[in-house]
Every structure is written in structure tokens, then in C-alpha cells.
Amino acid sequence: xxxxxxxxxxxxxxxxxxxxxxxxxxxxxxxxxxxxxxxxxxxxxxxxxxxxxxxxxxxxxxxxxxxxxxxxxxxxxxxxxxxxxxxxxxxxxxxxxxxxxxxxxxxxxxxxxxxxxxxxxxxxxxxxxxxxxxxxxxxxxxxxxxxxxxxxxxxxxxxxxxxxxxxxxxxxxxxxxxxxxxxxxxxxxxxxxxxxxxxxxxxxxxxxxxxxxxxxxxxxxxxxxxxxxxxxxxxxxxxxxxxxxxxxxxxxxxxxxxxxxxxxxxxxxxxxxxxxxxxxxxxxxxxxxxxxxxxxxxxxxxxxxxxxxxxxxxxxxxxxxxxxxxxxxxxxxxxxxxxxxxxxxxxxxxxxxxxxxxxxxxxxxxxxxxxxxxxxxxxxxx
Ligand code: BGC
Numbered sequence: 001x002x003x004x005x006x007x008x009x010x011x012x013x014x015x016x017x018x019x020x021x022x023x024x025x026x027x028x029x030x031x032x033x034x035x036x037x038x039x040x041x042x043x044x045x046x047x048x049x050x051x052x053x054x055x056x057x058x059x060x061x062x063x064x065x066x067x068x069x070x071x072x073x074x075x076x077x078x079x080x081x082x083x084x085x086x087x088x089x090x091x092x093x094x095x096x097x098x099x100x101x102x103x104x105x106x107x108x109x110x111x112x113x114x115x116x117x118x119x120x121x122x123x124x125x126x127x128x129x130x131x132x133x134x135x136x137x138x139x140x141x142x143x144x145x146x147x148x149x150x151x152x153x154x155x156x157x158x159x160x161x162x163x164x165x166x167x168x169x170x171x172x173x174x175x176x177x178x179x180x181x182x183x184x185x186x187x188x189x190x191x192x193x194x195x196x197x198x199x200x201x202x203x204x205x206x207x208x209x210x211x212x213x214x215x216x217x218x219x220x221x222x223x224x225x226x227x228x229x230x231x232x233x234x235x236x237x238x239x240x241x242x243x244x245x246x247x248x249x250x251x252x253x254x255x256x257x258x259x260x261x262x263x264x265x266x267x268x269x270x271x272x273x274x275x276x277x278x279x280x281x282x283x284x285x286x287x288x289x290x291x292x293x294x295x296x297x298x299x300x301x302x303x304x305x306x307x308x309x310x311x312x313x314x315x316x317x318x319x320x321x322x323x324x325x326x327x328x329x330x331x332x333x334x335x336x337x338x339x340x341x342x343x344x345x346x347x348x349x350x351x352x353x354x355x356x357x358x359x360x361x362x363x364x365x366x367x368x369x370x371x372x373x374x375x376x377x378x379x380x381x382x
Contacts, residue, residue, distance in 0.1 A: 027053045027054075027055070028053055029050070029051050029052045029053050029155060029156045029183070029185065030050075030051050030156070031048055031049065031050050031051070031149050031156045031158065032048070032049040032051075033046050033047070033048055033049075033149075034046065034047045034048075034049065035047075036061050036063070036088070036089050037088055037089030037090065038089070039063065039089070039093065039144065040093060043144050045061060045062060045063045045089050045144065046061065046062055046147060047059055047060070047061050047068060048060050048061070048062075048147065048149070048158050050155075050156040050157075050158060050181070050183040051156065051183075052155055052156060052183050052184065052185045052187065053185045054073075054185065054187060055073075055079065056071065056072050056073070056079075056183065056187050056378070057069070057070070057071040057079075057183075058070050058071075058181070058183045058189050060158055060160075060181055061089070061092065062144060062145045062146070062147040062160060063089055063092050063093070063142075063143075063144060063145075064092055064100075064101040064102060064140065064141040064142055064143060064145075065101060065102035065140070065141075065143075065145050065160045065162075065179055065181075065207075066085065066092055066099065066100035066101040066102070066141070067083055067085070067100035067181075067189070067207065067209050068083075068085045068086070068100060069081045069083060069085060069332070070082050070083045070189065070209070072187065072306060072378040073306075073378075073380065074304035074305055074306050074380060075304065075305030075306075075380040075381065075382060076305075078304075080214075080215030080216065080304070080306075081215060081216055081332070082211055082212060082213050082215065082306065082308075082378075083099075083100055083209050083210060083211055083212075083342075084097075084099050084100070084209075084210040084211075084212065084331055084332075084337050084341070084342045085099045085100050085331065085332055086099065086329075086330075086331060086332060087331075087332050087333070091329070091330070091331070093142075095141075095329065096329075097210070097324070097325060097329065097337075098134060098141050098208035099208070099209075099210055099331075100207070100208065100209045100210070101140070101141030101207070101208050102140050102141060102145075102160070102179055102205065102206075102207055102208075103134045103135060103139060103140060103141055103205065103206045103207070103208050103346070104135050104139060104140035104164070104177065104203070104204070104205045104206075105135050105139070105140065105164055105168070105169065105171050105175060105177075105201075105202070105203055105204075105205075106132070106134075106135055106171070106202060106203070106204045106354075106362070107134060107135070107204045107205060107206035107208075107318075107346060107348045107349075108133065108134065108204070108206075108282070108318055108346070108348060108351035108352075109128060109131045109132065109133050109239075109240060109241055109351045109352055110124060110131060110132040110351075110352055110354055110355065111130075111131055111239070111241040111352045111355050112130050112131065113125065113126040113130065113131055113132035113170075115202065115354035115355050116354075117172065117200050117201070117202070117354075117363065118200065120172075122170055122171065122172055123170050124136055124169055124170035124171065125137045125138075125169045125170055128239075129239055130239065131239055131240075131241060132169075132170075134208070135169055136168075136169030136170065137169065138168075138169065139169065140162060140164070140177070140205075141208070143162050143164075144162075145160035145161060145162045145179075146160065146161045146162070147159065147160050148161075150180065152182050152184075154184050154185050154186070155182050155183050155184035155185050155186075155188075155190075156182065156183045157180055157181065157182040157183075158180070158181045158182075159178065159179075159180050160178070160179045160180075160181070161176070161177065161178045161179075162176075162177045163175075163176050163177075164176075164177060166198075166199065171201055171202070172199050172200065172201045173197040173198055173199030173200065173201035173364075173366075174197065174198045174199070175195050175196070175197045175201060175203065175364075176195060176196050176197075177193075177194075177195045177205070178193075178194045178195070179191060179192070179193050179194075179205070180192040186377070187377065187378045187379065188375045188376065188377040188378070189375070189376045190373065190374075190375045190376075191207055191373065191374050191375070191376075192371075192372075192373050193205040193370070193371070193372045193373070193374075194369060194370060194371045194372075195364065195369070195370040196364075196366075196368070196369055196370070197364050197365070197366055197368075198366055199366060200363065200364070200365050200366070201363070201364055202353070202354045202362045202363055202364065203362060203364045203370045204348055204349045204353065204362050205370075205372065206314075206318075206346040206347055206348045206374075207346065207347075207374065208344060208346055209344065209376070210322060210325075210337075210342035210343065210344050211299070211308060211342055211343055211344070211345075212341060212342045212343075213299060213300075213301035213304060213306040213307075213308060214301050214303060214304055214306075215304070216332065216333060216335055217333075217335050219341065220263070220338070220339075220340045220341050221262055221263075221321070221322070221340060221341065221342055221343045222261060222262050222263025222266065222340060223261055223262075223263065223301075223302060223303075224261070224262050224299050224300065224301050224302075224343065225259045225260065225261055225262075225299065225300040225301075225302060226256050226259065226260060226261075226262050226297065226298070226299050226319075226343075227256055227257070227258065227259050227260075227297060227298040227299075228256040228257070228283050228296070228297045228317065228319060229257075229285055229286045229294065229295050229296055229297065230249060230256070230257075230283035230284050230285050230286055230317075231248060231249060231250070231257070231284070231286055232246045232247060232248055232249060232283070232284040233246075233247060233249055233252075233254050233272075233281050233282060233283045233284060234246060234247075234281065234282045234283075234284065234316075234350050234351065234359075235247050235272055235281075236272070236275055236276065236280075236281065236351075237275070238275055240275065240276065240280060240351070241351065241352050242282065242350060242351055242352050242356060242359075244356050244358060244359075246284055249283075252270065252272070253265035253266070253268045253270050253272075253273055254272065254279070254281060254283070256283075256297075256319075259298075259300065262279070262321060262343060263340075266278050266279065266321065266340075276323065277323040277324070278321040278323040278340065279319050279320065279321040279323075279343075280318070280319075280320045280321070280323060281318070281319060282316045282317070282318050282348070282350050282351055283296075283316060283317050283318075283319060284315065284316060284350075285312070285314070285315055285316060285317060287315070292313060293311050293312060293313050293373060293375070294311065294312065294313075295309060295310070295311055296310045296311065296312045296314075296317045296345065296347060297309070297310045297317060297319070297345050298310075299343070299345075300381060304380075305380040305381050305382060306378065306380055307378065307379045307380055307381055308345075308376060308377070308378060309375075309376075309377040309379070310345045310347065310374065310375070310376055310377075311374065311375040311377065312347040312372070312373065312374040312375070313372050313373050313374070314347040314348055314349065314372055314374065315349060315350070315360050316347070316348050316349060316350045317345050317346065317347050317348065318344065318345070318346040318348055318351070319343070319344070319345060320343065320344040320346065321340050321343050322337070322339060322340050322341060322342045322343060322344070323339060323340065324339075325337045325338060325339050325340070325341060325342070326338075326339060327339070347372075347374040349361075349362045
């Protein structure tokens with residue numbers, strides 16, 4: 001009897017789905033897991049394709065936690081992939097540009113690859129001249145993360161965890177790192193980072209997605225209009241280490257308080273632009289008083305109407321205009337990525353903070369929890 005009822009309920013449901021007029025059933029999101037290849041030492045890697053109810057799609061691999069593709073609509077509803085990356089795992093294994101990756105243990109540079117905590121000096125791997133960049137030679141972007149799909153109320157979530165060992169790339173303490181990516185039904189890619197340690201250490205996690213809101217193969221990003229919510233930036237020396245000064249953007253080509261084309265001043269005769277080979281600077285975010293998360297930047301691509309807003313709990317954002325992209329890497333669909341064909345907005349604590357007592361602290365103590373959130377929100381405008 002029970003079986004019969006279940007059966008008829010099932011047939012009823014089937015009938016309803018078959019008979020329902022096309023488009024009447026609200027779409028729901030989904031997460032699909034696919035094999036993405038094997039690392040050189042034989043570890044199987046997956047690709048998780050998160051789709052929200054609007055058809056927005058974020059593909060994320062547990063190799064380096066990289067965002068492999070991000071497909072969002074333009075003002076006419078036409079979808080395009082707005083991030084740079086590779087079609088296969090090999091690309092990520094050989095990558096030198098950090099396409100889409102989670103960056104850690106320390107995002108951006110630490111001067112002379114060393115810092116001190118409680119009188120003890122820690123020497124890190126040098127991988128950027130004399131400096132340590134983005135966690136060292138084998139940063140979190142080259143780590144294999146454990147992945148788990150999580151239930152989410154308003155979208156699709158993927159949890160990635162990675163136990164970073166004491167001494168890895170020279171950093172003290174066993175650091176347990178957790179990153180949760182959520183593709184929300186409001187077309188946001190939300191990234192929640194957390195970490196705990198068993199010994200005093202430094203942490204600065206970010207995501208290194210390279211965006212071109214016009215879509216693949218559409219040239220440079222110089223026509224994108226940008227706002228950065230910052231009155232100050234941290235000027236750098238010749239090795240891109242902050243001098244320690246917080247300088248007003250007023251009167252400089254780093255003033256993006258009003259929407260300005262990225263390319264409008266990029267080749268100006270300016271000391272900081274020369275040192276960065278374009279924009280490669282940390283901006284000191286003007287945080288909304290009392291707000292848990294604030295708008296850091298807004299980018300509009302005028303031809304497609306795609307808009308990206310970056311919201312964060314972090315005090316800084318590195319605006320990088322892909323100055324070191326040189327077209328040698330073979331990207332998705334066989335595309336090569338030329339200089340300035342994408343931009344990054346890497347939310348973070350300021351570069352070299354472990355050596356800059358006046359910068360907000362990046363020290364994490366045992367018993368404390370590192371916890372930050374960044375949201376990339378996609379909309380369109382006419
Ligand atoms: C840095 C650049 C670097 C790029 C890729 C950015 O975060 O600021 O200087 O070239 O990452 O490594």
C-alpha cells in the first residue's frame with residue numbers, strides 16, 4: 001500500500017514536471033564535480049562547477065583553490081568567462097602568474113624574505129629578487145586542498161582546507177587554513193578565509209583572479225572604468241616593497257575616487273607608475289564606519305555593461321594591471337594573455353606588514369582565529 005502511494009506520488013510529480021509550461025519551474029543551482037587531471041606526483045585533482053539559479057557559473061579546482069572560470073551575463077544576458085586561466089591542470093602546475101589561485105601563507109611581498117617575531121628572525125624562501133612573494137616557491141597556489149561541498153542557503157558552497165606545516169617556506173607554526181567559496185543566487189562569488197595556528201605566525205590570504213569583464217580574447221583592460229574606495233596608497237621602492245608611507249592619492253595617477261578608465265593615466269611620467277611598470281600598488285581602503293564589510297572597488301566595462309564590485313573586510317587591496325603578463329602562457333581556448341589584458345584586485349593586509357610596525361598587524365597567535373571575507377559581485381548597467 002505504502003509503495004503504491006509512493007509510486008503514484010512519484011508519477012504525479014513526473015507528470016507535473018512534464019506538463020508544467022516551459023520556464024515555470026524556478027531553476028535551482030547545482031554543483032558538479034569532474035576529474036581535472038593528476039599532479040606530477042599522481043594526486044587526482046577535481047574541478048567543481050558551481051552554478052546558481054541564474055545560470056552564473058564558477059568553476060573551482062582544489063589545486064591551488066583556483067577559480068578556473070567565471071561565467072557572468074552582460075547587459076543583454078550574454079554570458080562570458082571573465083577570468084583568465086587554463087583549460088587543464090598542467091597549466092596550473094606550470095603557472096607563474098597565480099591565475100585565479102588562493103595566495104598564502106602571505107599574499108604579496110615580504111622584504112628581504114625575512115621578518116622577526118618575539119626577537120626570533122624567520123628566513124623565508126626568496127622567489128622575487130631578494131623578497132618573498134605570495135607565500136614563496138611553493139605557496140598555497142601549488143597546494144592540493146581537501147574539498148567538500150557544503151549546504152548553502154542562497155547558492156552553492158565549496159569548502160577547501162589545507163594544513164600548512166610548521167616551517168613550510170620558512171613560516172612558523174602549523175597553520176590550518178579553510179577557504180569557503182560560495183556562488184550566491186545574487187551573482188556574487190563570496191570567499192571566506194579562516195585560519196588557526198599552534199604557534200605565533202603571520203597570515204595574509206587573498207585570491208589572485210585576473211579579470212577582463214569584456215570576456216575572452218577581447219584585448220586589454222585599459223578601457224574598463226575603475227573606482228577604488230581609497231584616499232591613500234602605500235608607495236613602493238624599486239623592488240615593490242612599501243616605503244612605509246601612506247600617501248594621498250590626491251593629485252596622483254592613483255586617484256580612482258571617481259570612475260576613471262584604467263588606461264587614462266597608466267603611461268604617465270610618474271615615479272610610482274614607473275616602479276610598478278603600471279599599477280601594482282596597495283590601496284588603503286576607506287572603510288565604512290562600523291560596517292562589517294565595505295566596498296573596495298567598482299569596475300565597469302562600457303561595451304558589455306558588466307560591472308564588478310569588490311567588497312571586503314580587509315584594510316587593503318592590491319590593484320595590479322597584469323604588467324608582467326607577456327603572452328607566453330597558453331591560456332583557455334588556446335588564447336595567450338598579453339600585457340595588461342586583465343587586472344587583479346587582491347584584497348589583503350598591506351605588503352611587507354611583518355616588517356612595518358605602523359601597518360595593521362598580520363600576526364596570528366595560538367587561540368585566535370584569522371577570519372576575513374571578500375565578495376566579488378557581478379551586475380550590469382546600461
Ligand atoms: C603582484 C605583482 C606580481 C603578480 C603576479 C601581484 O600581486 O603585486 O607584482 O607580478 O602578483 O605574481
